[in-house]
Amino acid sequence: MLKIRNVNTYYGAIHAIHDIDVEVNEGEIVSVIGANGAGKSTLMKTIMGIVKPKTGTVEFMGEDITSASTAKIVKNGIVYVPEGRYIFPDLSVADNLMMGAYSQRFSAKELNDLMEEMYEMFPRLRERKKQLGGTLSGGEQQMLAIARGMMSRPKLIMFDEPSLGLAPIIVSEVFDTILKIKEEMQIPIVLVEQNAYKALSISNRCYILENGKVTLSGESAKLINDDNVRKAYLAG
Amino acid sequence: MKNLRTSKAISIAAVLIVALIVPQLGFNDYIMTIFVQGLLYSIIVLGLNFITGMTGQMNLGNAAVFGLGAYTAALSTTKLGISPWLAMILVALMGWLIGLVLGYPSLRVKGVYLTLTTIAFNEIVRLCLQNMEWTGGVGGVRSIPRFHIFGFLINTPVRNYYFILIILVFVIFITYRIIHSKYGRAFIAVRDNVDAVETCGIKLSRIKVQAFTLSTIYGAIAGGLYASFMGYVSPTTFTMNLSMSFAVMLIIGGRCSIAGCIIGAFVISFAPELLRFLGTYYQFTYALIIMLALIFNPNGLVALGPKIKHLFVKIFHKAEA
Numbered sequence: 001m002l003k004i005r006n007v008n009t010y011y012g013a014i015h016a017i018h019d020i021d022v023e024v025n026e027g028e029i030v031s032v033i034g035a036n037g038a039g040k041s042t043l044m045k046t047i048m049g050i051v052k053p054k055t056g057t058v059e060f061m062g063e064d065i066t067s068a069s070t071a072k073i074v075k076n077g078i079v080y081v082p083e084g085r086y087i088f089p090d091l092s093v094a095d096n097l098m099m100g101a102y103s104q105r106f107s108a109k110e111l112n113d114l115m116e117e118m119y120e121m122f123p124r125l126r127e128r129k130k131q132l133g134g135t136l137s138g139g140e141q142q143m144l145a146i147a148r149g150m151m152s153r154p155k156l157i158m159f160d161e162p163s164l165g166l167a168p169i170i171v172s173e174v175f176d177t178i179l180k181i182k183e184e185m186q187i188p189i190v191l192v193e194q195n196a197y198k199a200l201s202i203s204n205r206c207y208i209l210e211n212g213k214v215t216l217s218g219e220s221a222k223l224i225n226d227d228n229v230r231k232a233y234l235a236g
Numbered sequence: 237m238k239n240l241r242t243s244k245a246i247s248i249a250a251v252l253i254v255a256l257i258v259p260q261l262g263f264n265d266y267i268m269t270i271f272v273q274g275l276l277y278s279i280i281v282l283g284l285n286f287i288t289g290m291t292g293q294m295n296l297g298n299a300a301v302f303g304l305g306a307y308t309a310a311l312s313t314t315k316l317g318i319s320p321w322l323a324m325i326l327v328a329l330m331g332w333l334i335g336l337v338l339g340y341p342s343l344r345v346k347g348v349y350l351t352l353t354t355i356a357f358n359e360i361v362r363l364c365l366q367n368m369e370w371t372g373g374v375g376g377v378r379s380i381p382r383f384h385i386f387g388f389l390i391n392t393p394v395r396n397y398y399f400i401l402i403i404l405v406f407v408i409f410i411t412y413r414i415i416h417s418k419y420g421r422a423f424i425a426v427r428d429n430v431d432a433v434e435t436c437g438i439k440l441s442r443i444k445v446q447a448f449t450l451s452t453i454y455g456a457i458a459g460g461l462y463a464s465f466m467g468y469v470s471p472t473t474f475t476m477n478l479s480m481s482f483a484v485m486l487i488i489g490g491r492c493s494i495a496g497c498i499i500g501a502f503v504i505s506f507a508p509e510l511l512r513f514l515g516t517y518y519q520f521t522y523a524l525i526i527m528l529a530l531i532f533n534p535n536g537l538v539a540l541g542p543k544i545k546h547l548f549v550k551i552f553h554k555a556e557a
Contacts, residue, residue: 050434074437086432088425095421102418103437152437 001026001188002156007056009046016042017212024156024190029182031191031199031220033233034209040192044160048080049073075103077155081145083164089134093125096133096144100151118147139170146177157181158190163198175202196233200224255401259394268393270505272465275400276458277501281485282411282494283454288483289491291447292427293343296479297354300361301334301452303474305459307365310377310469320383320464331456335449343444358476366471376470380463396465408494423447488529490536499537
């Protein structure tokens with residue numbers, strides 16, 4: 001579904017990611033783990049067209065999107081839920097959701113149904129739909145960011161560190177939601193995480209990034225028992 | 237919810253009735269002229285609200301847009317001899333053109349750089365209008381024809397007042413629709429969180445230019461109406477000071493609020509009259525009031541309403557106890 005081949009991305013003279021090959025297939029959760037500065041967010045931004053790779057290609061559903069604009073990529077069906085809960089604090093919860101559907105031409109009824117679907121999935125958002133986004137708690141803002149991403153009926157969702165700065169119980173809730181999106185809605189997911197254990201335990205496959213290179217990849221169930229991975233990322 | 241809607245409808249009706257009665261209260265032509273100015277400035281500030289209030293991009297070139305609108309109407313009616321109505325179409329086109337031509341390059345830069353670009357634009361336009369021969373130089377353009385409507389000549393301040401009031405009501409209606417559309421949401425989203433806007437699949441540059449173009453169209457239309465209302469235009473009107481005043485109107489009244497824009501436009505238009513008794517201390521007092529207002533009431537005069545209500549409720553409760 002999503003194929004990234006030989007991608008090299010630079011920030012000025014800094015070579016942020018080296019010759020990366022990543023593939024995402026239908027119906028799977030693919031996790032990308034690595035330390036700070038390993039190039040995880042750069043990889044996401046390259047896929048979204050926020051930064052352009054110097055060499056290599058990004059292909060989505062058979063179409064080359066390497067040099068497409070972010071707006072076009074979102075329209076094509078890839079949604080990116082950035083780290084740090086990028087919501088709109090001065091817009092109401094309902095308006096925040098509506099912003100997610102901006103790129104698609106939905107009718108008023110489709111839009112209404114979609115909102116209803118989101119409120120079913122996230123009942124807390126229904127309770128707070130008139131409240132400003134900025135008044136929500138951290139966990140609720142993360143839920144809002146996820147729901148907003150879902151509003152464009154994406155074909156692939158990428159989560160950038162959804163557990164960042166959340167209490168452990170909320171982290172579990174967020175991961176349950178991600179699993180639900182994959183299982184009930186059949187939407188494949190790319191999950192970028194520092195919380196390696198959580199990421200490995202819910203994903204099908206995993207890529208491990210170090211200094212901008214993929215050093216290890218394979219089935220998550222195998223990686224979680226790999227000695228090197230355990231030492232480096234799972235603290236023994 | 238229903239109560240809120242009826243109370244809103246009642247207050248809108250009340251304001252409209254007051255607006256219709258104003259010219260019957262026996263104000264002299266001078267005061268009526270300031271009322272008309274308030275109406276015209278309301279249109280500009282409603283436009284400025286899109287780019288500065290909602291989208292959060294400081295624009296200090298609006299007097300130049302106002303001026304270009306006024307000169308488009310003035311020159312096309314006096315030199316080409318077309319009717320003021322037809323001229324208004326040219327004026328709107330002019331506003332659209334300024335939005336596109338100035339918007340694409342200038343909105344690539346942010347913050348102070350954008351502010352400086354718009355200030356430069358303001359000065360360039362003013363100097364051009366002042367020094368070019370075909371714009372009439374410092375003397376400007378005189379004997380600009382008035383509007384004709386159903387056999388009425390819109391020539392007195394009172395007639396202009398009603399004429400521009402109708403246009404303002406129409407503009408308010410359109411503004412309301414835009415604010416509550418997906419574009420309105422996107423404008424606020426740009427101010428709120430630029431990075432998240434792109435991940436929603438929105439082209440940042442396009443949405444900014446749209447907001448900017450709306451503001452220039454509004455500004456130019458107000459300019460076109462101004463030219464016909466005054467009967468003459470001169471480059472000395474369209475200074476940076478006026479641009480600053482528009483920004484002050486927006487912020488003192490309350491950004492992102494239609495009522496705020498209009499209150500701000502009227503309060504600042506009448507400020508020189510209300511503070512006239514201060515004589516040479518006027519400028520000083522005016523600046524002081526604005527500074528204090530920004531510190532203690534940063535959300536504008538519209539935010540005072542709920543505050544006063546709250547105060548009354550508090551006093552009432554105390555009296556009861």
